[in-house]
Amino acid sequence: MKPILGFVGIGNMGEPVCRKLLEGGYELLIYDVDPEALERLHDSSAEPVASLDSLASRADVVLLSLPNSDIVEEVVFGEGGLADGFSGGETLIDTSSSEPSSTRSIAKRLAARGIDMLDAPISGGILRAREGALAVMVGGKPEVYDRCREILQSFGDGIFYVGEHGTGHLVKALNNLLSATSLASAAEATLVAQKGGLRRTSSWRSSTRAMGGATPPR
Helix, strand or coil: CCCCEEEECCCCCHHHHHHHHHHCCCCEEEECCCHHHHHHHCCCCCEECCCHHHHHHHCCEEEECCCCHHHHHHHHHCCCCHHHHCCCCCEEEECCCCCHHHHHHHHHHHHCCCCEEEECCEECHHHHHHHCCEEEEEECCHHHHHHHHHHHHCCEEEEEEEECCCHHHHHHHHHHHHHHHHHHHHHHHHHHHHHCCCCCCCCHHHHHHHCCCCCCCC
C-alpha cells in the first residue's frame, strides 16, 4: 500500500513534481502559504489542506519545495508547523536547496521525536520536472532512502544517494557553484575576445557551443 504524501510549496518546481507524484498513484495533500498557488493543481486530485500541522497529522511522508533553509525551519518547527502535527514514524523529504548545516540540525531535532528525514534537492529545471527527469541528490540514513526511493523515482530519473544528512544539499550547492563559475568564465572569455578584436563570424555560434562557451552579445 502506497504511503499518503503531503507536499508543501506549490511553486514553479513544486507543481510539476506534484503532478508526477499523482501520476505515480499517490494520494497527495498539498499546502502553500499563498492560497493562489494551490490553484496550480485545481484540475488534479491533490487535496488542499488548511494548515501545516493538519497536513502532517494525515501524511506518512511530507515533501518540501521551499526557497531556503530559514523558511524550511519555520515550516517544520514554527507555531502550527509540521512538527506540531507529526506523531512519530513519519518521514520528511526536503527537495529545497537548503544549507547542509541547517539540514543536519533539523534531522537531529526530528530524530528526537521519532521522525526520519532525507535531504533530496532536485536539479534540472522546470522542463525536466515536467518530464519526471530530474536529478535527485539524497542524504540521510540508507534504510530511509531505500524506503523512499520509489517516491523519488516518480519525479527523478537520476537518483544519487551521497551519504549522511546534509550531503545531498552539499552536493547541490557544489553543483550550483560549478555552474556559476563556468558561466562567469565563459562571460570573461567573451569579453577578452571582444576587446582583443576577435571578429564574430557566422560559425561563431556553433563553434563556441561545441567548446562549451557562450555566444558573445551583438
